[in-house]
Amino acid sequence: MSKDADVCIVGSGAGAGPIAYELAMAGYKVIVLEKGPWFTEKDFYKDEMACCRRNGYTPPLSEQPQVIEDQQSDGDWEAESNRETGWNFWNGNMVGGSSNLMSGYFHRMKPVDFRLLSEFGPINGANVVDWPITYDDMEPYFTKVENVVGVSGKVVHHPFLEPRSVPDFPFQPLAEHVVSDLFDQACQSLGYHSFPLPRAILSRPFNKRNACIYSGYCGSYGCNTLAKGSARAALLNDAVETGNCEIRPHSMVYKLVTNNSGKVREVKYYNQDGNNSKVNAHIFVVACQAVESSRLLLLSNGPKHAHGLGNNTGQVGKNLIFSAGGVGGGDFHEKDFGEELFRQLQIQGPFVNRALQDWYVINDHNEFDHPIKGGTIDFLLDHNNPIRRAMRHKWEDGKLNWGRQLKQDLDYSFKKTRRFQFEIFCDWLPNDNCYVSLSKKEKDKWNTPVSKIRVGYHEHDLKVGEYLAEKSENVLRTMGARDVYSSVSGAPPTNLMAGGCRFGNDPETSVLDKDCRVHDCENLFVTDGSFMPTGGSVTYTWTIYANSFRVADKIKEQL
Amino acid sequence: MKPLKRSHITRRLFIKQSSVFSAIGSFTLSACQGVFTKKNKNTGSPFTEYDKTTLRAVFNHLLPSDYPDSPGANDVNVLGFLKRTMQDPYFDSYDKRIIFNGVRWIQETAIDMFDNYFHALSDNDKEAALRDLETYSNGEHWLSMMLTYIFEALLSDPVYGGNTDQLGWRWLNHQPGYPRPIIEKTYDKL
Ligand SMILES: Cc1cc2nc3c(=O)[nH]c(=O)nc-3n(C[C@H](O)[C@H](O)[C@H](O)COP(=O)(O)OP(=O)(O)OC[C@H]3O[C@@H](n4cnc5c(N)ncnc54)[C@H](O)[C@@H]3O)c2cc1C
Numbered sequence: 250m251s252k253d254a255d256v257c258i259v260g261s262g263a264g265a266g267p268i269a270y271e272l273a274m275a276g277y278k279v280i281v282l283e284k285g286p287w288f289t290e291k292d293f294y295k296d297e298m299a300c301c302r303r304n305g306y307t308p309p310l311s312e313q314p315q316v317i318e319d320q321q322s323d324g325d326w327e328a329e330s331n332r333e334t335g336w337n338f339w340n341g342n343m344v345g346g347s348s349n350l351m352s353g354y355f356h357r358m359k360p361v362d363f364r365l366l367s368e369f370g371p372i373n374g375a376n377v378v379d380w381p382i383t384y385d386d387m388e389p390y391f392t393k394v395e396n397v398v399g400v401s402g403k404v405v406h407h408p409f410l411e412p413r414s415v416p417d418f419p420f421q422p423l424a425e426h427v428v429s430d431l432f433d434q435a436c437q438s439l440g441y442h443s444f445p446l447p448r449a450i451l452s453r454p455f456n457k458r459n460a461c462i463y464s465g466y467c468g469s470y471g472c473n474t475l476a477k478g479s480a481r482a483a484l485l486n487d488a489v490e491t492g493n494c495e496i497r498p499h500s501m502v503y504k505l506v507t508n509n510s511g512k513v514r515e516v517k518y519y520n521q522d523g524n525n526s527k528v529n530a531h532i533f534v535v536a537c538q539a540v541e542s543s544r545l546l547l548l549s550n551g552p553k554h555a556h557g558l559g560n561n562t563g564q565v566g567k568n569l570i571f572s573a574g575g576v577g578g579g580d581f582h583e584k585d586f587g588e589e590l591f592r593q594l595q596i597q598g599p600f601v602n603r604a605l606q607d608w609y610v611i612n613d614h615n616e617f618d619h620p621i622k623g624g625t626i627d628f629l630l631d632h633n634n635p636i637r638r639a640m641r642h643k644w645e646d647g648k649l650n651w652g653r654q655l656k657q658d659l660d661y662s663f664k665k666t667r668r669f670q671f672e673i674f675c676d677w678l679p680n681d682n683c684y685v686s687l688s689k690k691e692k693d694k695w696n697t698p699v700s701k702i703r704v705g706y707h708e709h710d711l712k713v714g715e716y717l718a719e720k721s722e723n724v725l726r727t728m729g730a731r732d733v734y735s736s737v738s739g740a741p742p743t744n745l746m747a748g749g750c751r752f753g754n755d756p757e758t759s760v761l762d763k764d765c766r767v768h769d770c771e772n773l774f775v776t777d778g779s780f781m782p783t784g785g786s787v788t789y790t791w792t793i794y795a796n797s798f799r800v801a802d803k804i805k806e807q808l
Numbered sequence: 809m810k811p812l813k814r815s816h817i818t819r820r821l822f823i824k825q826s827s828v829f830s831a832i833g834s835f836t837l838s839a840c841q842g843v844f845t846k847k848n849k850n851t852g853s854p855f856t857e858y859d860k861t862t863l864r865a866v867f868n869h870l871l872p873s874d875y876p877d878s879p880g881a882n883d884v885n886v887l888g889f890l891k892r893t894m895q896d897p898y899f900d901s902y903d904k905r906i907i908f909n910g911v912r913w914i915q916e917t918a919i920d921m922f923d924n925y926f927h928a929l930s931d932n933d934k935e936a937a938l939r940d941l942e943t944y945s946n947g948e949h950w951l952s953m954m955l956t957y958i959f960e961a962l963l964s965d966p967v968y969g970g971n972t973d974q975l976g977w978r979w980l981n982h983q984p985g986y987p988r989p990i991i992e993k994t995y996d997k998l
């Protein structure tokens with residue numbers, strides 16, 4: 250029977266892009282359904298209000314809320330709709346998804362991340378498992394991302410450098426800020442191994458995409474040059490150009506319809522006019538970002554899946570993870586650095602692009618009686634968002650700050666200081682209190698139950714985060730920063746999410762098989778970060794891209 | 809009655825509390841309302857003239873214009889920015905209520921404490937009235953909101969109605985990014 254497409258993909262972000270690209274290039278007909286609009290590089294503005302103060306790229310919470318359940322100080326779990334609280338778990342809703350807005354800090358996972366249970370043993374209260382594949386299975390695809398999406402960087406040896414099949418990155422490192430030198434000097438004096446942080450940003454033109462122009466407004470902003478390796482710029486544009494890939498924006502998918510044998514027959518969605526539409530295909534791919542992919546599966550019950558697609562063992566939505574860790578920073582003051590160096594510190598545009606992974610595994614008997622998994626620290630200059638910078642001066646000693654004092658503080662802080670920051674990434678241990686289910690009360694504007702997200706964390710994550718925060722603070726102090734601070738907590742970074750449909754060999758404890766196919770639904774794949782049973786101690790997107798390229802090969806074999 | 813001394817409150821709770829607060833206080837104003845209560849029929853403004861006068865005085869106190877080489881809140885049109893924001897299609901109706909309630913509260917506080925309009929008070933008395941309002945959780949919340957709108961109006965792109973002639977950016981040596989937003993593509997039109 251003829252179908253609308255060989256493959257229908259739901260969502261169009263990092264998990265979707267490689268599938269669309271690979272299959273369209275191979276001559277298969279692909280339809281991509283994306284709930285958000287289709288912006289091009291001409292539609293992005295450096296507008297702090299749109300990206301960061303209002304919901305310019307995410308739906309209004311009054312129409313598309315989510316329910317967040319977190320633990321109160323008395324131990325009780327309290328669920329509140331973000332219609333009320335504004336605690337937003339949506340990221341970029343548009344063609345290319347949140348990858349349009351990412352900073353593109355890119356790290357590969359390391360061999361040890363694939364074997365967390367075998368390497369470090371079980372942790373009470375955490376659902377740690379080994380991955381069903383190894384680093385060697387993934388390595389060719391990490392390399393493919395470097396070449397196809399475009400990753401710039403330079404290999405510098407350090408104790409935890411992962412094995413690579415190619416000696417160096419295909420794109421030279423991006424231009425660096427003067428502060429990178431100061432950072433290297435500080436690390437050297439401390440005996441730490443600083444290395445250039447790879448970025449999913451082009452340092453030279455490539456394949457109709459321009460090189461980065463160092464706009465100074467990167468993370469949270471769309472890119473006007475196509476240099477940032479969003480799924481749209483790096484993959485979907487090429488996929489569409491083959492003539493084999495059709496993208497339908499403003500298409501909100503609400504159900505995968507299965508037949509009596511449990512295979513997906515079609516997907517149903519609301520189009521821009523609010524009308525009901527559908528697409529049938531041989532193979533379906535879900536890549537709506539972790540929370541919404543679980544939601545869509547849970548909404549899709551059918552003859553063989555009474556409690557949601559892939560959920561016959563109750564695993565869908567379970568073991569949701571985020572990037573654990575925290576943030577911190579300190580201020581460089583003109584009076585400490587002198588006018589000339591400070592003027593250079595004030596320059597905006599070039600990147601810091603430095604990271605530390607000296608404690609990717611922590612082997613410190615003074616702190617922990619056996620080796621534990623540690624993490625990554627990325628360093629950066631404060632984003633240029635001026636409203637956010639001003640907001641820091643709203644409170645002073647627990648009171649609101651206003652009047653001449655406020656003006657003096659703003660004047661000094663903007664003109665005489667520059668903030669340097671760090672972000673810590675460690676494993677968010679999967680646990681029974683971090684999962685997605687369907688809300689029984691709250692519905693979206695189409696009357697569909699919304700995601701309910703419980704965001705419990707494991708205390709162990711804080712210990713690791715604090716250990717790394719101390720090391721990071723050392724670096725900042727050595728560099729001459731004042732008022733060095735860090736904040737490590739169990740609050741989930743809402744833009745760095747994965748899990749919920751983890752892959753594994755045992756259907757009792759996983760949703761997907763090792764090819765990311767739903768165990769009991771042979772023509773349905775999930776390719777965003779949902780598949781990850783553990784997240785590694787790095788940002789996720791390189792792994793999401795790489796895995797999606799890997800799954801594309803499996804889909805080709807099946808078609 | 810001053811029941812709501814500082815506490816951490818969720819927004820829902822805050823709404824409950826703030827409606828209580830405004831109900832208690834609203835009658836005190838009636839004596840002096842006459843001059844100002846005429847609504848701005850033609851401009852479609854959400855505020856009365858009295859409210860606008862109060863708000864301008866509050867803004868000017870929070871971000872005064874007398875600090876050297878720098879704009880005050882009214883130089884960068886915080887009131888115009890706020891009015892535009894409140895007209896956003898998805899502007900939160902709770903927030904709208906809080907904004908209106910807060911104006912009432914500070915008007916009433918001024919009258920309670922000094923038997924005068926807030927805008928007519930000396931700087932010291934304005935400070936005392938605002939600091940008094942700050943001791944109530946919902947008063948603090950309103951003031952915190954006003955400061956947020958001040959920061960936004962001072963430092964957002966002028967396309968949103970604040971930051972007149974880029975005065976805020978120029979004061980703080982801020983270099984905007986390019987391309988800058990255009991009127992057809994502000995956040996409410998994406
Ligand atoms: C500000 C910011 C900075 C970031 N920085 C980094 C970084 O430095 N490094 C890094 O590795 N990662 C970073 N990330 C994270 C990165 O963007 C994500 O990991 C990645 O995009 C996730 O890919 P995804 O396919 O799961 O989801 P997305 O890329 O978000 O794509 C999901 C898409 O599915 C669509 N969708 C959802 N539900 C439906 C539905 N029912 N029907 C149709 N469409 C649907 C959404 O609209 C969205 O477009 C950042 C993210 C943000 C927001």
Ligand code: SF4
Nearest residue numbers: 461462464467472477
């Ligand atoms: S041009 Fe460079 S700095 Fe600007 S958004 Fe694109 S990748 Fe980021």
